[in-house]
Amino acid sequence: xxxxxxxxxxxxxxxxxxxxxxxxxxxxxxxxxxxxxxxxxxxxxxxxxxxxxxxxxxxxxxxxxxxxxxxxxxxxxxxxxxxxxxxxxxxxxxxxxxxxxxxxxxxxxxxxxxxxxxxxxxxxxxxxxxxxxxxxxxxxxxxxxxxxxxxxxxxxxxxxxxxxxxxxxxxxxxxxxxxxxxxxxxxxxxxxxxxxxxxxxxxxxxxxxxxxxxxxxxxxxxxxxxxxxxxxxxxxxxxxxxxxxxxxxxxxxxxxxxxxxxxxxxxxxxxxxxxxxxxxxx
Amino acid sequence: xxxxxxxxxxxxxxxxxxxxxxxxxxxxxxxxxxxxxxxxxxxxxxxxxxxxxxxxxxxxxxxxxxxxxxxxxxxxxxxxxxxxxxxxxxxxxxxxxxxxxxxxxxxxxxxxxxxxxxxxxxxxxxxxxxxxxxxxxxxxxxxxxxxxxxxxxxxxxxxxxxxxxxxxxxxxxxxxxxxxxxxxxxxxxxxxxxxxxxxxxxxxxxxxxxxxxxxxxxxxxxxxxxxxxxxxxxxxxxxxxxxxxxxxxxxxxxxxxxxxxxxxxxxxxxxxxxxxxxxxxxxxxxxxxxxxxxxxxxxxxxxxxxxxxxxxxxxxxxxxxxxxxxxxxxxxxxxxxxxxxxxxxxxxxxxxxxxxxxxxxxxxxxxxxxx
Amino acid sequence: xxxxxxxxxxxxxxxxxxxxxxxxxxxxxxxxxxxxxxxxxxxxxxxxxxxxxxxxxxxxxxxxxxxxxxxxxxxxxxxxxxxxxxxxxxxxxxxxxxxxxxxxxxxxxxxxxxxxxxxxxxxxxxxxxxxxxxxxxxxxxxxxxxxxxxxxxxxxxxxxxxxxxxxxxxxxxxxxxxxxxxxxxxxxxxxxxxxxxxxxxxxxxxxxxxxxxxxxxxxxxxxxxxxxxxxxxxxxxxxxxxxxxxxxxxxxxxxxxxxxxxxxxxxxxxxxxx
Numbered sequence: 006x007x008x009x010x011x012x013x014x015x016x017x018x019x020x021x022x023x024x025x026x027x028x029x030x031x032x033x034x035x036x037x038x039x040x041x042x043x044x045x046x047x048x049x050x051x052x053x054x055x056x057x058x059x060x061x062x063x064x065x066x067x068x069x070x071x072x073x074x075x076x077x078x079x080x081x082x083x084x085x086x087x088x089x090x091x092x093x094x095x096x097x098x099x100x101x102x103x104x105x106x107x108x109x110x111x112x113x114x115x116x117x118x119x120x121x122x123x124x125x126x127x128x129x130x131x132x133x134x135x136x137x138x139x140x141x142x143x144x145x146x147x148x149x150x151x152x153x154x155x156x157x158x159x160x161x162x163x164x165x166x167x168x169x170x171x172x173x174x175x176x177x178x179x180x181x182x183x184x185x186x187x188x189x190x191x192x193x194x195x196x197x198x199x200x201x202x203x204x205x206x207x208x209x210x211x212x213x214x215x216x217x218x219x220x221x222x223x224x225x226x227x228x229x230x231x232x233x234x235x236x237x238x239x240x241x242x243x244x245x246x247x248x249x250x251x252x253x254x255x256x257x258x259x260x261x262x263x264x265x266x267x268x269x270x271x272x273x274x275x276x277x278x279x280x281x282x283x284x285x286x287x
Numbered sequence: 288x289x290x291x292x293x294x295x296x297x298x299x300x301x302x303x304x305x306x307x308x309x310x311x312x313x314x315x316x317x318x319x320x321x322x323x324x325x326x327x328x329x330x331x332x333x334x335x336x337x338x339x340x341x342x343x344x345x346x347x348x349x350x351x352x353x354x355x356x357x358x359x360x361x362x363x364x365x366x367x368x369x370x371x372x373x374x375x376x377x378x379x380x381x382x383x384x385x386x387x388x389x390x391x392x393x394x395x396x397x398x399x400x401x402x403x404x405x406x407x408x409x410x411x412x413x414x415x416x417x418x419x420x421x422x423x424x425x426x427x428x429x430x431x432x433x434x435x436x437x438x439x440x441x442x443x444x445x446x447x448x449x450x451x452x453x454x455x456x457x458x459x460x461x462x463x464x465x466x467x468x469x470x471x472x473x474x475x476x477x478x479x480x481x482x483x484x485x486x487x488x489x490x491x492x493x494x495x496x497x498x499x500x501x502x503x504x505x506x507x508x509x510x511x512x513x514x515x516x517x518x519x520x521x522x523x524x525x526x527x528x529x530x531x532x533x534x535x536x537x538x539x540x541x542x543x544x545x546x547x548x549x550x551x552x553x554x555x556x557x558x559x560x561x562x563x564x565x566x567x568x569x570x571x572x573x574x575x576x577x578x579x580x581x582x583x584x585x586x587x588x589x590x591x592x593x594x595x596x597x598x599x600x601x602x603x604x605x606x607x608x609x610x611x612x613x614x615x616x617x618x619x620x621x622x623x624x625x626x627x628x629x630x631x632x633x634x635x636x637x638x639x640x641x642x643x644x645x646x647x648x649x650x651x652x653x654x655x656x657x658x
Numbered sequence: 659x660x661x662x663x664x665x666x667x668x669x670x671x672x673x674x675x676x677x678x679x680x681x682x683x684x685x686x687x688x689x690x691x692x693x694x695x696x697x698x699x700x701x702x703x704x705x706x707x708x709x710x711x712x713x714x715x716x717x718x719x720x721x722x723x724x725x726x727x728x729x730x731x732x733x734x735x736x737x738x739x740x741x742x743x744x745x746x747x748x749x750x751x752x753x754x755x756x757x758x759x760x761x762x763x764x765x766x767x768x769x770x771x772x773x774x775x776x777x778x779x780x781x782x783x784x785x786x787x788x789x790x791x792x793x794x795x796x797x798x799x800x801x802x803x804x805x806x807x808x809x810x811x812x813x814x815x816x817x818x819x820x821x822x823x824x825x826x827x828x829x830x831x832x833x834x835x836x837x838x839x840x841x842x843x844x845x846x847x848x849x850x851x852x853x854x855x856x857x858x859x860x861x862x863x864x865x866x867x868x869x870x871x872x873x874x875x876x877x878x879x880x881x882x883x884x885x886x887x888x889x890x891x892x893x894x895x896x897x898x899x900x901x902x903x904x905x906x907x908x909x910x911x912x913x914x915x916x917x918x919x920x921x922x923x924x925x926x927x928x929x930x931x932x
Contacts, residue, residue, distance in 0.1 A: 010755060013755070013836070014754075014757050015751070018763060021744040021811065022767065025766055025804070025808075026766075028785075029773075029804050032781025032785040033773075035784055036777075036785075088680065088683075091676055091680075092676070092677060099674075112681065114685075115685065117908055118691070118904045119865050119881060119904065119907070120881070121867055121888070122896075122903060125900060126690060126691040129690045129703065129892065129897075130686060132703070132892070134704075136703070139704040166687065169680070169683070184391060184393065186393035187395060189360055189387070190387070192381050193358060193360075193381070193387045194410055194454070194458060195381045195410035196406075196410045204406070209396070209397060224774075228776075229776055230867060234888065244776050248776075251780065251783070257784055261780065264776070264781075267774060267776075268773065268777055271772070271773075271774065
């Protein structure tokens with residue numbers, strides 16, 4: 006390889022690399038640095054220290070928001086898998102092949118509504134006087150208007166709605182690329198429908214579940230809008246706490262420290278998933 | 288050289304069946320339709336237990352559909368399927384005394400070889416301690432005793448094929464179904480596995496039903512060949528009979544190279560006579576073909592020297608000669624009629640294009656085909 | 659031919675019921691959103707008293723909303739074009755030339771995909787503040803290129819396989835210059851992937867909220883404007899805007915689907931005819 010052609014290759018890659026360095030790597034570095042500084046009153050103390058991280062451990066307020074986030078995210082991930090798997094299975098096994106693409110497209114259509122609007126739509130459904138409340142009053146299941154909005158339940162419903170669609174996609178993709186002969190062979194060897202599913206189909210679709218679950222985890226734990234619109238003020242999730250530091254308190258060092266912690270949690274989840282997938286393949 | 292054909296009846300007959308054979312499998316007027324497409328049309332077929340049966344035919348002939356009906360993966364539109372005299376038409380695969388070796392083997396990729404082979408026993412509730420020796424015995428039978436702890440992706444294609452066989456045999460099926468089991472193997476391995484399949488079938492004594500489109504494989508392995516075409520049984524019988532005395536033009540062509548002669552077959556006292564452009568030949572048996580028919584003549588049945596029972600065919604001009612190792616193949620033109628003929632000459636033949644050969648045939652080797 | 663009677667087994671009925679339930683769950687909020695965008699009165703909750711188009715009229719008459727709409731389109735167009743151009747060049751450079759440290763470069767270029775938008779937004783906000791860069795549509799666009807560049811790069815890089823390289827080599831062999839190879843061979847061959855990458859980037863930018871919220875000031879994009887409207891509570895005009903945005907996204911998806919699968923269908927038809 007000549008020096009000239011290497012230079013030309015660098016010419017192709019340089020714009021993207023510089024962009025990523027300037028607007029992604031540099032901001033992450035600035036944020037990491039900020040997380041070690043402190044805000045005292047309205048001034049920034051540019052001395053490296055672990056004060057913000059200590060505050061995170063010491064103040065139950067911060068730790069609780071992380072725990073809330075983990076609880077909500079795990080609940081959402083598990084519920085979404087449980088709801089999505091049967092739907093993906095029905096799409097792959099019960100729907101005639103030529104209708105499958107259309108059925109799948111329909112199943113993920115609301116995916117394309119605006120993210121902000123999707124949470125707002127759930128507010129219409131769940132709030133006092135909303136669709137569910139009116140329905141329950143009309144059929145006489147309740148005597149007074151009920152509100153499901155402004156609660157963890159509402160946040161979880163909003164999240165599950167989104168991630169059921171995502172997981173349906175990843176699990177369906179896994180199911181359809183599974184050769185039909187596996188299930189046939191299991192039945193041929195004496196397995197009933199349940200045994201075929203437990204021993205053959207489910208283990209072979211674990212990769213699709215894991216990929217979807219990881220995406221769900223990452224997107225869910227970093228999301229601000231859904232809990233902010235649907236969750237109400239009783240409890241805060243980590244992204245809400247971060248936004249609070251930025252918008253209300255202008256405490257960028259603390260917000261940076263919380264963001265670093267959020268990134269660490271996501272990285273841990275990523276490493277765990279990658280290890281699991283690698284172990285499974287070995 | 289030619290096997291005498293016992294059954295004189297018209298059309299495909301179950302020639303190798305004897306009355307005292309125990310019943311193996313039976314199709315009774317089985318049809319399978321997918322929408323407007325008929326994959327299998329009114330097939331009736333009975334075979335005694337313990338045979339190695341090969342379903343042979345081109346793709347789309349209905350042989351795999353028939354195998355799927357036997358295995359319980361398809362429910363026939365009409366007709367009845369019996370195994371060992373028992374009606375199994377509506378039984379699911381799990382409840383049938385059959386086991387299948389799939390074309391892609393369908394070994395479970397997340398299980399070890401031992402777990403794969405033991406799967407059928409596990410589904411039947413056999414305890415792990417009781418499973419292990421049976422699994423080991425099955426692996427030994429296919430010559431892979433040391434593969435138990437490995438995963439399918441660590442094995443070669445031929446080894447996977449053997450594991451699939453062991454997995455199906457360990458549940459001791461009455462009928463083993465093999466769907467193009469050797470299709471993915473190279474030629475040498477395929478020939479080797481043919482012998483092995485035959486050996487294993489003798490050892491376990493089960494009925495084997497094997498689907499293939501390779502006529503050499505079929506002849507090498509089968510006790511009985513069933514030729515299928517367009518969803519129907521075209522011909523069935525011993526491999527020798529199917530090859531030497533094919534009953535239809537399709538079977539004659541599918542089983543190997545042949546020369547077709549237009550002929551008029553007429554009854555002549557106790558036997559028949561065929562009048563062709565190459566001469567008049569007595570036939571011992573017309574197998575129901577009379578009037579204007581075609582005669583099939585295999586290239587190796589045309590001799591280039593006179594001999595006992597041989598009648599002269601006239602002279603032919605050699606146009607091309609190719610060497611195949613065990614023999615020479617020649618394309619020639621019959622001098623008097625201009626008819627193209629395919630001949631098989633000996634390994635040491637020194638015939639060249641342009642040579643003239645005097646040809647002879649033993650009329651017993653002529654096979655009249657049904658119109 | 660006797661038609662086989664279709665027997666509905668209990669398991670099939672159960673499957674149908676489950677699918678119906680899930681589709682209901684998936685479509686419920688969208689249906690409610692669209693229905694009450696045609697509400698006559700001021701509150702988008704039952705009973706429905708429309709249909710009326712007054713909230714759509716209100717939306718189009720809302721100057722701030724229309725400005726946000728134009729801003730959104732502008733930011734999406736420019737940021738996805740930049741993402742596509744940078745992503746294409748980087749993919750071409752890395753797929754066609756052997757560079758020392760190519761593995762690390764690929765990792766860095768795709769890294770933003772695994773980081774929450776909130777963290778990217780915060781990093782940009784703090785950096786812009788520190789450097790004294792004022793927040794505007796430009797800073798939003800920069801942020802959107804950060805999230806869409808890795809996407810475009812990954813899509814295009816995966817499509818520049820060996821077959822494509824062979825054809826480019828043939829073109830070079832026939833005397834084409836590097837620029838001619840790119841413009842006359844690489845780009846036309848990659849057209850479906852380029853199209854898909856651009857539309858996906860456009861959709862993501864169009865829908866992106868948190869970056870647009872944190873690094874904007876006076877000029878905002880549509881999601882941020884909708885967010886501002888939400889503070890005033892339930893409002894049929896928000897329904898109208900939401901339905902309108904859904905319609906646009908939906909048309910984009912259909913266009914993308916047709917562009918990709920329509921081409922494949924046409925090609926398979928041509929293949930069958932040949």
